[in-house]
Amino acid sequence: MHMKTGVEQSVYAILLLNMLPNKAVLSGEAISQQLNASPTYYQKLLRKLVSADLIASVPGVKGGFRLKKRPEDICVYDIYLAIEGRQSLYSPSGILGDLLELEKNEYGCLLTDLMNEAESAWKTVMKRETIASLAQKMEEERFQPKAAELQQWLNEKMLVQERSGNR
Amino acid sequence: MHMKTGVEQSVYAILLLNMLPNKAVLSGEAISQQLNASPTYYQKLLRKLVSADLIASVPGVKGGFRLKKRPEDICVYDIYLAIEGRQSLYSPSGILGDLLELEKNEYGCLLTDLMNEAESAWKTVMKRETIASLAQKMEEERFQPKAAELQQWLNEKMLVQERSGNR
DNA sequence: GCTATCACGGATAATTATTATCCGCGTTAA
């Protein structure tokens, strides 16, 4: 039982997008390259984030991705949900039914309530942290030197929308 | 991301063992048969429960398994731990390190604290329910008729230790 | 308009985690 690594990868992708100036986008390939991950699979992740309305995509030559919400309106749970989906961590397998030969529609599991509560406790914590609060953590001293480099790289790789100057 | 079904199976196995009288054991095969699951895999689960000191095993001809602790001293989390192990639901994959080119031993993930808290919230809920409280739920009215049958079956299948009468 | 670059989405392959089986061993009741 392990959370998909796609959740973490998505969080960092969104953190990257959060560093973009307005009207700028970053291509999926640039993102995956910077995050050192499989480009094609990353595209899949990014599309899930698009479906979840967390980021927006722009097709075409200078296309790419950008945030669709304010960083303080995207929490870790939103990203978790976008990637992992709504399927719950536990679903009863009907053993109790076998054990007691219950009918199908009878209450079939002693654990369901407990596990649902547990899962909701887990999710509640994930709702606490947002992209904004994570970005703030990234601005701590020790990250500063490299963060400047990163910003530099972004400025080179980002694609600006509309008919305005580029690079 | 889904909890192993082995956790649920183990809970019900332990509930079965909890219905045994003192000094009686139930063979792994009887358990798996009653719970309608793969016998060989069930043996593996049972051994994990033995390692975790939740149940005891008796080798030899009239051997089998029995509880090792009182039902009120076994919580769902204990069983979860026995089956799922200590590996946490989330472990950072070092992406932030790539992103900021951090050294190996620097604090490498913005999510670790949050996810650890989330996991511990999830585990906390699982600590609330015990085998005793689950057994109590099973004694509710609607389960009664079948529970009696089950007890009957247990009386037939259980193996009694020491040189005393059997069956 | 034409072309190169991007996202899209379906099909499919590779990899990893989980579930399940097999077999030879040690133990013990009869």
Place this chain on the structure above:
DNA sequence: TTAACGCGGATAATAATTATCCGTGATAGC
């Protein structure tokens, strides 16, 4: 001594996850 049990390692089958490929549609620059 034998048959019924748990033990533990090796290994196979299955399912979930991660990764790739390829044809399509959109758009900026020419």
